[in-house]
Structure formats: C-alpha cells, structure tokens
Amino acid sequence: MNSIILLSVLGLGNLFLGFRRSNRLLLPIMMLILGLVLTVNFLDWNTGAVQLIRFPMLTTDNFSVAFTGIIVLTALLLVPFSQRYVLDEEANLAEYYSLLLFSLVGAIMLVSYNHLLMLFLGIETLSIAMYVLAGSDKRNLRSNEAALKYFLMGAFFTGILLFGMALVYGATGTFELNQISFAVQNPVNASLRPMLYIGMLLMLIGMSFKVGAAPFHFWTPDVYEGTPTFFTAFMSTVVKVAGIAALLKLLVQVFPAASAQGVWLPTLTAICVLTLLIGNVGAVVQTSLKRMLAYSSISHAGYLLIALVAYNGALEGPSANAVLFYSLAYSVATVAAFGVLKLVADARQREDYNGLNGLAKTNPLLAFCLTVSMLSLAGIPLTGGFFGKFFVFAAAVENGYIGLVIFALLMSMVSIYYYLRPIIAMYMRDADDDTAAAVPVSTFQSGALLLLALLTVLLGVLPGLVAGVL
Amino acid sequence: MDQNIPQVIQTVPLEYYVFFAATLFSIGVLGVLTRRNAIIIFMCVELMLNAVNVLLTAFSAFRADPNGQVFVFFIMAVAAAEVAVGLAIIVMIYRNLQSTDVNLLNRLKF
Numbered sequence: 001m002n003s004i005i006l007l008s009v010l011g012l013g014n015l016f017l018g019f020r021r022s023n024r025l026l027l028p029i030m031m032l033i034l035g036l037v038l039t040v041n042f043l044d045w046n047t048g049a050v051q052l053i054r055f056p057m058l059t060t061d062n063f064s065v066a067f068t069g070i071i072v073l074t075a076l077l078l079v080p081f082s083q084r085y086v087l088d089e090e091a092n093l094a095e096y097y098s099l100l101l102f103s104l105v106g107a108i109m110l111v112s113y114n115h116l117l118m119l120f121l122g123i124e125t126l127s128i129a130m131y132v133l134a135g136s137d138k139r140n141l142r143s144n145e146a147a148l149k150y151f152l153m154g155a156f157f158t159g160i161l162l163f164g165m166a167l168v169y170g171a172t173g174t175f176e177l178n179q180i181s182f183a184v185q186n187p188v189n190a191s192l193r194p195m196l197y198i199g200m201l202l203m204l205i206g207m208s209f210k211v212g213a214a215p216f217h218f219w220t221p222d223v224y225e226g227t228p229t230f231f232t233a234f235m236s237t238v239v240k241v242a243g244i245a246a247l248l249k250l251l252v253q254v255f256p257a258a259s260a261q262g263v264w265l266p267t268l269t270a271i272c273v274l275t276l277l278i279g280n281v282g283a284v285v286q287t288s289l290k291r292m293l294a295y296s297s298i299s300h301a302g303y304l305l306i307a308l309v310a311y312n313g314a315l316e317g318p319s320a321n322a323v324l325f326y327s328l329a330y331s332v333a334t335v336a337a338f339g340v341l342k343l344v345a346d347a348r349q350r351e352d353y354n355g356l357n358g359l360a361k362t363n364p365l366l367a368f369c370l371t372v373s374m375l376s377l378a379g380i381p382l383t384g385g386f387f388g389k390f391f392v393f394a395a396a397v398e399n400g401y402i403g404l405v406i407f408a409l410l411m412s413m414v415s416i417y418y419y420l421r422p423i424i425a426m427y428m429r430d431a432d433d434d435t436a437a438a439v440p441v442s443t444f445q446s447g448a449l450l451l452l453a454l455l456t457v458l459l460g461v462l463p464g465l466v467a468g469v470l
Numbered sequence: 471m472d473q474n475i476p477q478v479i480q481t482v483p484l485e486y487y488v489f490f491a492a493t494l495f496s497i498g499v500l501g502v503l504t505r506r507n508a509i510i511i512f513m514c515v516e517l518m519l520n521a522v523n524v525l526l527t528a529f530s531a532f533r534a535d536p537n538g539q540v541f542v543f544f545i546m547a548v549a550a551a552e553v554a555v556g557l558a559i560i561v562m563i564y565r566n567l568q569s570t571d572v573n574l575l576n577r578l579k580f
Contacts, residue, residue, distance in 0.1 A: 117541055124548045131555050135562060144563045148572070151556050152511055156502050158552075159518035162545065163495055166522045166538075170488070170529040175537055195488075 003041040011101035018094030034076040057115040064112035067245045074331040080448040103129035107242035116175040133231040146226025153219045161206025167199030177253045211243035214275040224294035233338030236297040237331040275302035280411045290351040310396040322391035329384030336373035336452040347439040358431025362438040367426040369449040378419040384459030479531040487528035494521035508570040
C-alpha cells in the first residue's frame with residue numbers, strides 16, 4: 001500500500017524534473033526512488049494482511065510484498081541501462097522515468113488486488129504507460145508499429161477481459177474475490193452457471209494475452225522487437241511477472257471450486273502446453289537475439305503456467321513459492337540479457353547473433369554476464385534458473401501432472417540449443433570488421449551486470465534464501 | 471423519479487440486455503478482426519467497451535447493487551485515457567506514413 005502511494009507521488013514529482021535543462025541528475029534520483037520504495041515495501045513484511053477499513057480492494061500480505069519486491073528490484077537493476085538516454089537530446093528522460101514509475105504502480109496493484117476493479121485498473125495503468133513507452137522512438141517506424149500493434153491488441157483484449165468480468169458479475173453479483181469464490185462454491189442459481197463459465201474463460205483469455213501465453217502470444221515477437229530495447233526488457237520482466245502473479249491470485253482465490261476447475265483447468269493446461277511448444281520451437285528458428293529473447297519470454301510464461309496448473313489451493317505453499325522463485329530467477333537473468341543486448345546494439349547497431357561475434361575478446365565482462373544469464377534461462381545447474389524449473393516441476397509432479405513435466409523437460413532441452421547460440425558467437429567466433437571495437441560500458445552498468453550475475457549464481461547455489469518465504 | 475430508474479430498466483427482461491450487449495460486443499470483435507483502418511479498429515474496441523458498460527448497468531439495476539454502475543464510471547474514465555494515448559499513437563504514425571492503414575505496417579516480420 002505504502003509503495004503505491006510513494007511511487008505515485010514521486011512519479012508526479014519526477015515529472016517536474018523534466019523542466020531542468022540537464023538530464024544528468026535523473027538517473028541517480030530514479031535509482032534513489034526505487035531503492036526507497038524497495039525498502040518501504042519490505043517494512044510491510046509479516047505484518048499480516050493489511051486492508052484499509054471498509055475499503056478492502058487492495059490487500060498487502062506476504063504474497064504481494066514478495067512480488068512487489070521482485071518487480072521493484074527488477075526495475076532498479078534495469079534503470080542503469082537507460083544511461084544512453086541521459087546524453088540523448090531528443091529523449092524525454094523525465095517523462096520516460098515517470099511513466100515507468102506509474103506502470104510500476106499498476107504492477108503493484110496487479111499483485112495485491114482484492115477486487116476485480118483493481119485488477120482492471122492495475123492492468124490499464126500498467127498497459128497505457130507501456131503503450132506510450134513502446135512508441136517512444138517517435139521517428140522510428142518499427143517503434144511506431146510496435147506501439148500501434150501493442151495498443152490495438154491490448155485494448156481489444158482488455159475489452160474481452162472486461163466482458164468476462166461483467167459476466168462473472170452477472171452470475172455472482174459481486175466483484176470481490178472471496179465473495180465471488182463463495183458464490184461459485186454455493187450455487188444458488190444453477191441456471192447462471194453457463195454465464196459464469198463463459199465469463200471465466202473470457203477473463204482467462206484476457207489474462208493470457210497480458211502474460212503473452214499462446215495462442216494469444218502473436219503480438220509478442222513483433223512488439224518486443226520494435227520497442228526500444230530498454231522498454232522491451234521492462235515489458236518482458238515486470239509486466240510478465242505482474243501478470244502471472246495476478247493470474248495466480250485469480251486462479252487460487254476466485255475459482256477454487258471443483259466444478260469451476262472442470263472448465264478452467266483443462267483450458268489452462270492446453271494454453272500451457274501450446275505456450276511451451278510455440279515459445280521454444282519459435283525461438284529455435286530466430287536469427288535475431290532480441291527476437292529470440294521475445295520467444296524465450298513466451299516459453300518462460302509456459303513454465304510459469306505449469307506452476308499455476310499445479311496450484312494447491314492456497315496463496316502459500318509449493319506452487320506460489322515456485323512461481324515466486326521462478327519469477328525472480330527469470331527476471332534477473334532476462335534483465336542481464338537485455339542489458340548486454342542494449343549495450344551491444346547501441347554500439348554496433350545490430351541485434352542478430354553475429355553482432356556478438358568476438359565479444360569475449362573485446363568485452364570479457366559483458367560476455368561472461370550474458371553467458372551466466374543464458375545458462376540460467378536454459379536451466380543449467382548452479383544458476384537460479386535451474387532451481388526455478390526444479391521447484392516448478394516438483395510442484396507439478398506432487399500434484400500428479402507427470403506428463404506435463406516430461407513435455408516441459410523435452411522443451412527445455414530444445415531451449416538449450418538456442419540459448420547456446422549467443423555463447424558460441426561470443427566465445428568461438430572471431431570478430432569481423434563491424435564488431436572489432438570494444439563496446440563502451442560505464443561503471444554503473446558493469447556494476448549492475450555483475451550484481452545480476454552474482455544474484456543468478458547465488459540463487460543457484462543457495463536457493464533456500466528465497467525458496468521457502470511464502 | 472431518480473429512484474425509479476432501476477424499475478424503468480427492469481421493464482425490459484434481463485435476457486434482452488444480455489443478448490443486446492453480446493451482439494454489440496460481437497460486432498466490435500468482428501470489426502477489430504476484419505477492418506484495416508486503425509481508427510475504425512479503435513472505434514470497434516470502444517464499441518466492445520460500451521457493450522460491457524450496458525451489461526454491467528443492466529446487471530447492476532437488476533441486482534439492486536451499485537457496484538456495477540460504479541465500475542462503469544471507471545471503465546469510461548480508463549477508456550478516455552486510452553483514447554488519448556491511442557489517438558496520439560495513430561497521429562504519430564500518420565505523420566510518418568501519411569496513412570492509418572494497418573496493412574502498411576509490416577516492417578516487423580519473422
């Protein structure tokens with residue numbers, strides 16, 4: 001709760017800094033704000049569920065505090081890579097930062113909502129800011145196209161989500177999560193069941209779009225590729241994690257009744273299998289690192305959905321823990337990957353694998369950090385990604401989804417192929433004329449990259465630090 | 471008079487509102503899927519949102535529960551914010567391409 005208020009106020013204040021001629025102060029101020037919000041957020045840890053009296057639309061509990069922590073930490077570690085905008089005369093840095101802060105407010109609403117209205121407002125607060133940021137490179141037609149596609153598709157699926165909410169409201173007469181689940185479990189009027197099920201499915205479709213799950217993933221590669229890399233990293237971490245947490249909350253708190261599961265679970269399982277397949281197979285055939293990362297983010301949504309399929313009926317427990325751990329490991333590794341990609345792409349003006357040729361010789365640090373993050377995304381032991389996958393699969397096996405786990409294991413073997421390609425380009429290929437020069441990296445950025453690599457390894461060596469917190 | 475509005479709404483059976491809203495929503499969905507002009511697509515999205523508003527208002531009146539109607543106000547406000555951003559994006563594209571046809575936007579391909 002406090003983090004929402006703080007982010008909104010500081011985001012507004014940040015806008016006024018845009019009047020200054022110089023952008024140099026903005027980056028440290030942004031990092032200070034995010035650090036402050038992170039600290040304030042963890043003050044709410046273990047204080048029990050806090051709600052405003054007579055206004056129980058948002059709940060602050062350990063679940064929301066943990067996910068808010070991941071979201072804000074991701075943003076904090078990502079911000080140093082925006083440093084090029086500080087020197088760019090055309091970039092409106094204060095506005096970019098404020099929009100990022102506002103979209104963080106939306107993400108926090110998504111992980112702590114207790115009322116469908118807050119779910120809707122959270123999604124829109126998050127999305128509207130991202131529509132603007134996707135098109136922030138105004139003269140670039142690819143950025144324009146990404147913004148338009150993201151906007152039209154996003155608004156369309158928001159409409160579908162809202163129609164689902166309206167039908168659920170019609171069938172149950174309330175928007176509050178626990179009251180909906182009460183109404184679902186106690187069928188007063190059985191004739192309203194079809195309406196409820198259609199509403200649930202439409203809401204599931206709307207949410208799958210937001211997390212980029214197949215078959216509603218088609219916008220992801222195009223939008224991720226066209227959006228400026230810094231904001232793509234934000235989209236594929238913060239937006240995805242918030243969306244998955246919101247979906248988990250919806251699933252666990254709203255529709256736990258056995259009869260509702262009969263509609264919901266087969267659909268979710270089908271979406272999960274399809275997402276894993278399309279994400280991994282799609283990533284194999286890419287030649288651009290950025291597009292590969294877009295498909296990889298689809299496939300990771302699939303792994304996270306496995307934990308959602310195998311949820312055990314409470315916001316605490318193995319499933320929620322698996323989602324939390326996986327989200328953290330995924331976010332950390334993805335931020336590092338996009339960070340390196342942004343630095344390399346800015347210096348060399350190319351985003352394909354060959355742009356990385358010889359990076360191990362020119363920039364050993366960048367090559368090392370990208371290697372660690374790729375290994376983590378592939379799920380190699382001693383990295384966070386390994387334990388993320390381990391916890392997810394363990395939760396699924398515990399609940400009897402062995403076939404799903406075997407399929408996911410096969411898919412993660414496929415993923416090793418495309419995650420190794422950048423590593424081969426960096427270490428085994430020699431630099432050509434384009435890629436002979438070293439990529440300039442500031443101290444801030446190398447610090448952030450080292451921290452990200454350290455976190456990834458730490459999560460892989462001592463998973464107990466985060467594993468059992470929920 | 472004001473208190474009578476729910477009664478006035480209730481003179482039409484609830485099913486009619488549901489069918490009307492579902493039809494309106496389907497027209498919106500079809501428009502989004504078939505039209506190629508960004509502004510028309512955008513108008514179809516608005517149609518979908520308004521179908522939701524009709525549905526929420528009807529349910530709210532029939533259940534004598536104000537929550538649904540309050541939700542409608544939030545949808546309207548958010549839709550207005552979306553219009554502002556969406557039209558800005560369309561204007562930005564028009565400046566670069568002199569057109570709002572979504573088929574011209576094919577630079578991002580696999």
